[in-house]
Amino acid sequence: MKKVLILSNHFATIYKFRRELVEKLVEKGYEVVVSLPKGDDNKEIEALGVRIIETYVDRKSLNPIKDIKLFLDYLKIIKKEKPDIAIGYTIKPNIYGGMATRIRKTPFIANVTGLGSAYYKGGMLKKIVSTLYKVGLKKAKSVFFENVQNAQVMIDDKTITKEQAVVMNGAGVNLERFSFSPMPKDDITKFLFVGRVMEEKGVNELFDAIKKIKTEKIKTEFGFLGWFEEDYSQIIKDLEAKDYIKYYGYQKDVVKFMKEAHCIVLPSYHEGMANVLLEGASIGRALIATDIHGCKESIINGVSGFTCKVKDSGDLYDKIKKFALMSYDDKVKMGQCGRRHMEDVFDKRKVVEMTVEEIER
Numbered sequence: 001m002k003k004v005l006i007l008s009n010h011f012a013t014i015y016k017f018r019r020e021l022v023e024k025l026v027e028k029g030y031e032v033v034v035s036l037p038k039g040d041d042n043k044e045i046e047a048l049g050v051r052i053i054e055t056y057v058d059r060k061s062l063n064p065i066k067d068i069k070l071f072l073d074y075l076k077i078i079k080k081e082k083p084d085i086a087i088g089y090t091i092k093p094n095i096y097g098g099m100a101t102r103i104r105k106t107p108f109i110a111n112v113t114g115l116g117s118a119y120y121k122g123g124m125l126k127k128i129v130s131t132l133y134k135v136g137l138k139k140a141k142s143v144f145f146e147n148v149q150n151a152q153v154m155i156d157d158k159t160i161t162k163e164q165a166v167v168m169n170g171a172g173v174n175l176e177r178f179s180f181s182p183m184p185k186d187d188i189t190k191f192l193f194v195g196r197v198m199e200e201k202g203v204n205e206l207f208d209a210i211k212k213i214k215t216e217k218i219k220t221e222f223g224f225l226g227w228f229e230e231d232y233s234q235i236i237k238d239l240e241a242k243d244y245i246k247y248y249g250y251q252k253d254v255v256k257f258m259k260e261a262h263c264i265v266l267p268s269y270h271e272g273m274a275n276v277l278l279e280g281a282s283i284g285r286a287l288i289a290t291d292i293h294g295c296k297e298s299i300i301n302g303v304s305g306f307t308c309k310v311k312d313s314g315d316l317y318d319k320i321k322k323f324a325l326m327s328y329d330d331k332v333k334m335g336q337c338g339r340r341h342m343e344d345v346f347d348k349r350k351v352v353e354m355t356v357e358e359i360e361r
Contacts, residue, residue: 112272
């Protein structure tokens with residue numbers, strides 16, 4: 001029996017987005033071991049038929065001592081487990097898992113789910129991360145990307161070779177779990193934002209657009225789901241007090257909220273592949289998102305939703321207003337077109353098949 005070691009920094013990375021891959025590997029007879037931080041939800045991953053090794057990963061820390069410890073932990077795990085192949089998800093498992101597998105001469109596949117703030121903001125932090133990536137990914141068998149732009153950035157700066165890069169359609173979307181649901185027949189057009197409430201998700205531009213549209217007599221409602229990543233608590237309270245938005249905090253089950261909405265909005269600055277857009281379109285909801293790689297792939301502009309310019313609250317406002325004023329039948333058609341686009345391009349089963357083929361290649 002061949003053994004696959006999966007390195008991750010969080011329960012959700014595996015259970016929410018890679019569960020189908022884990023299930024397929026178990027089904028094909030692989031022994032699957034998952035290394036990730038301790039958590040009460042980990043038992044749900046164990047229930048898939050895998051073994052868990054609890055490994056502390058500080059996702060946000062820049063403390064080199066913590067990172068060295070993670071690297072040493074990975075070295076010990078690989079030495080003990082002797083996996084036939086290791087797979088990394090997100091930045092630290094990719095970098096330090098890549099370094100550890102390189103030393104242990106274990107085949108390694110990295111998954112770059114997005115370049116993140118370090119690359120987006122540039123400067124010294126980007127140089128450090130880029131250098132670490134070059135060391136960690138030098139001997140990687142393959143490096144999976146969720147959009148072509150992210151892959152090209154790493155090829156251009158010589159972090160990886162063109163031959164290592166494999167571009168997937170994100171993590172795909174489970175068409176059964178996010179099954180089609182008829183568009184609600186409300187008089188009020190309901191928009192929904194799902195994600196971390198932070199500047200880089202475009203919430204400042206979204207708040208500006210909402211303030212503007214709320215001064216007009218257009219029946220709209222704006223819901224927000226997600227944790228605060230930055231200090232937006234007072235802004236959220238003020239907007240709620242004016243009845244401009246409804247804030248629901250973090251919700252484990254987003255499907256019921258998506259079903260009640262007409263349109264999913266995500267004016268993000270950068271994404272790997274925005275899963276929330278794939279999930280919303282799969283349910284049959286229109287999309288409004290920025291015209292960037294990681295968002296625009298999920299939208300057929302003008303057909304299943306609208307793209308808008310990055311950091312442009314005026315353009316975002318125009319697209320929100322345009323959708324709100326559309327007839328119910330046209331909104332329904334947009335949602336139906338989005339669902340077909342997910343079936344044609346983003347079916348999770350196809351992504352899982354591609355991943356398994358690469359593991360076995």
